[in-house]
Amino acid sequence: MFSPMIRELMESLRCLPGVGPRSAQRMALHLLERDRDGAVRLSAALKQAAEGVGRCQHCRTLTEEKVCQICANPGRDEKLLCIVENPSDVMAFEQAGGFSGRYFVLMGHLSPIDGIGPEDIGIEQMLKTVADNRVDEVILATNPTVEGEATAHYIAEELKSLGVTTSRIAHGVPLGGELEFVDGGTLAHALAGRKKVEI
Amino acid sequence: MFSPMIRELMESLRCLPGVGPRSAQRMALHLLERDRDGAVRLSAALKQAAEGVGRCQHCRTLTEEKVCQICANPGRDEKLLCIVENPSDVMAFEQAGGFSGRYFVLMGHLSPIDGIGPEDIGIEQMLKTVADNRVDEVILATNPTVEGEATAHYIAEELKSLGVTTSRIAHGVPLGGELEFVDGGTLAHALAGRKKVEI
Known part of the structure; x- marks a missing residue:
């Protein structure tokens, strides 16, 4: 009507x-x-x-500029590269604070079923960046999902030959909340990744 | 960033x-x-x-046409006028089915605090429509809220002198669901408006 x-x-x-039909109305x-x-x-x-809006030439994040604000900032440590899946992950790390390196945004993750291979998530470009900038450490911050883990594993394999330190963000119980509400997989990870308390 | x-x-x-900041992102x-x-x-x-998009010349609902599809339909009974607050109320009645008259859309309700008076909700135009079309019955279908009731009451007063039958949609318990979850005001209305069972 x-x-x-x-x-x-x-x-x-x-x-x-x-947004479904009711919200749209x-x-x-x-x-x-x-x-x-x-x-x-x-x-x-x-x-x-x-x-x-296109992509940053260096880190592939979404921006209308040739180079995004983080890549254009000379104060950011180019020896430290954090690899994330999406622009919103960059935002999350920036809001958390404490990271002064640069990012590389895959704009997705490996997904052979959907036909998304290494070339679609910029692996070549990332390896070139690591070599060109003589990166000291690559931090794999893909999502803690099956696809994110597989992507991190693939990238770690690729980086092996470059002799660069590769790390994965820690998996464990999130801060706040109670243990009884944490899922089993996370708890198992937290147990396996336990650290000795130094006093 | x-x-x-x-x-x-x-x-x-x-x-x-x-839509808040997270949804917008x-x-x-x-x-x-x-x-x-x-x-x-x-x-x-x-x-x-x-x-x-503007307003229908006859019923004031939102449309880019001069006259909306319902007002343009010669099959709709112009002797029966249903007054509603919003275009979505027209939609709700049409989807429910069973009404073959026309609508008049106030596009709001009386709200003296916000400076919304009778001229802002088209009362003049509505009275003219009732007189011009020699409407037999006006159905007041404003919302069952304080403002909707006040608006219905005001319109009923205005219609008195025109000698037209004026009715208010029934208030009572909605179909489906259970009585224990119906609010007190609705239950009181349902009790007060009870009808004798004819067998």
Whole structure:
């Protein structure tokens, strides 16, 4: 019963993750009834970003600049390279603080079933970066999932011949919360990776 | 740490109801990494709707046409007028089925605190429609909230002098579910509005 333009808006909103038909209807009517300026601004931002955002030449993260802000920062240690799957992982590490090296963003993980091989996640480019910058240590910070572990393992194998130190972020119980709610796999990892308490 | 275009996209997405900073980040990265076509389509739909959608001349609902599809349908009974607050209420009644009259959409409710008076919700126009079409019955289907009830009461007063039958949709326990989970106000209404069982 909605007019074609409103229906098209509702259908288009479904491309957003987590937005079903009810949310799309609520969003469309909200914008049309109460926030047309917001709709116009969002329209412009979407067009601009979809057409303008590419990849950082060095780390492959999403940016409209040739080189992202982190890679362009001379204060960041180029001898320390942290490999992550997604731009949001870079954001998470930056918000946590404490890392002064650089990143390399795979923009995914190895997934032979989906036809995603090493060339699709920039392994060549990453190896070249490691060699060119004479990186001292590569930190594998892919996700603690089956695909993330497999990707980390593959990269570690590739790095072996370059004689670079390779490390994996620690797996264990997260801070806060209670042990009884931690899943078995994590607990097993935490036990196996236990460290001697030095007093 | 995101580039200006990506930050602008994330901020613009916040105009959508129910979208906080985390959802906005997830949505922006999803579109840029995996669905640029969707982003371009959504951008066009937003612009088109924000600039093109106006109000139906007869019932005030949102549409880009001069007259909405329901008002343009000669099969709908113009002697029966259902007054609702929002276009989504029209949708709800149409999906429920069983109503063959026309609607009048207030696009809000009376709210003196927010400076929304009778002229803002089209009361003049509604009274003119009732007189012009010689409407037999006006059904007040504003929301069962304090503002909706007040608006219904105000409209009923205004209609008194026109000699038109005015009715309010029934309040009571919704179908499905169990009585113990129905709130007290609804139960009290359901009791007060009880009907004799005819056998």
